[in-house]
Amino acid sequence: MRTMLEFCTLGTGGTLPIPERALSSLYVRVNGRSLLIDCGEGTQVGIRKLGWGFRCLDGMLLTHYHGDHCTGLAGLLLSLEKAGRDEPFHIWGPKGLKRVVEGLCVIVPPLSFAVMLHELPAEGGEISLIGLNITAFPVDHGGIPCFGYRLELPRTAVFDPEKAEALGVPLQEWKRLQQGESVRVGLKKIRPEEVTGQARRGISLVFSTDTRPCETLAKHCGGADLLILEGMYGDEEKRPQALKNHHMLFAEAAAIAKEAGAGGLLLTHFSTSMEDPEAYLPEARNIFERTWAAKDGETVTMRYPEKEEKAWISLS
Ligand SMILES: [Zn+2]
Numbered sequence: 001m002r003t004m005l006e007f008c009t010l011g012t013g014g015t016l017p018i019p020e021r022a023l024s025s026l027y028v029r030v031n032g033r034s035l036l037i038d039c040g041e042g043t044q045v046g047i048r049k050l051g052w053g054f055r056c057l058d059g060m061l062l063t064h065y066h067g068d069h070c071t072g073l074a075g076l077l078l079s080l081e082k083a084g085r086d087e088p089f090h091i092w093g094p095k096g097l098k099r100v101v102e103g104l105c106v107i108v109p110p111l112s113f114a115v116m117l118h119e120l121p122a123e124g125g126e127i128s129l130i131g132l133n134i135t136a137f138p139v140d141h142g143g144i145p146c147f148g149y150r151l152e153l154p155r156t157a158v159f160d161p162e163k164a165e166a167l168g169v170p171l172q173e174w175k176r177l178q179q180g181e182s183v184r185v186g187l188k189k190i191r192p193e194e195v196t197g198q199a200r201r202g203i204s205l206v207f208s209t210d211t212r213p214c215e216t217l218a219k220h221c222g223g224a225d226l227l228i229l230e231g232m233y234g235d236e237e238k239r240p241q242a243l244k245n246h247h248m249l250f251a252e253a254a255a256i257a258k259e260a261g262a263g264g265l266l267l268t269h270f271s272t273s274m275e276d277p278e279a280y281l282p283e284a285r286n287i288f289e290r291t292w293a294a295k296d297g298e299t300v301t302m303r304y305p306e307k308e309e310k311a312w313i314s315l316s
Pocket residue numbers: 014015024066068069210269
């Protein structure tokens with residue numbers, strides 16, 4: 001089985017919830033450990049329906065502090081406590097994190113675990129969690145601090161038996177090198193990277209909502225296997241609202257995906273004014289063919305590519 005990254009779009013609504021659309025939240029799982037991006041109202045219910053659990057959640061990345069992205073936080077912490085968490089839970093976000101979390105948590109009783117807050121500087125930063133290398137980058141949501149996140153699941157380079165032989169590593173030690181350990185050959189120490197070939201592509205996923213198209217977004221979407229971007233409005237006639245409220249149209253997200261050479265585009269964060277987001281897909285697909293509209297509770301599996309250039313993606 002190839003290592004994989006799975007995620008679930010728990011909430012695909014923007015601004016206000018409607019019965020079939022909870023507010024912004026993404027659940028990401030890698031090798032049994034998980035993280036959340038955003039925690040809008042309805043996140044706890046979404047996780048219960050999904051059945052992937054609370055115990056395995058190690059942290060959360062917040063894009064920004066509009067209510068549709070963080071009002072579920074207090075309740076989520078209670079669910080983590082009820083699930084028996086005693087390890088620290090980490091939360092990253094832009095400037096204002098401490099004030100927002102402390103404010104939301106005035107109704108939360110003392111918890112059985114520590115909540116560690118990591119306020120990132122305006123230019124973003126690097127995060128390491130559940131085996132993912134994560135980059136937070138600033139986007140344009142009308143002057144309030146807002147981050148997009150690029151998640152990379154790295155992949156070890158392939159083992160090269162010829163190099164191992166040339167260095168005189170006995171056959172019985174190969175396995176340890178393949179598992180990433182160093183071995184001793186006589187007086188010499190051989191490190192795993194000395195016996196590997198070319199680096200291999202891992203899996204890359206970008207999540208960014210609540211932004212106008214901007215340079216940092218375009219840059220961090222470059223070559224990603226999958227982009228999860230906001231499609232607040234499908235209809236071109238909503239352009240004035242998109243500009244005023246600092247959101248994106250389907251067509252704008254599709255243009256970013258095309259420009260970035262992405263493997264696919266999953267739209268989310270839909271306006272309540274849009275009853276059926278799928279109705280607007282044909283237009284977006286004229287710009288970027290592999291575009292889909294996310295639904296609450298939908299899961300996606302991404303696997304390391306074998307021969308193909310991009311990661312393998314399967315939507316449930
Ligand atoms: Zn929003």
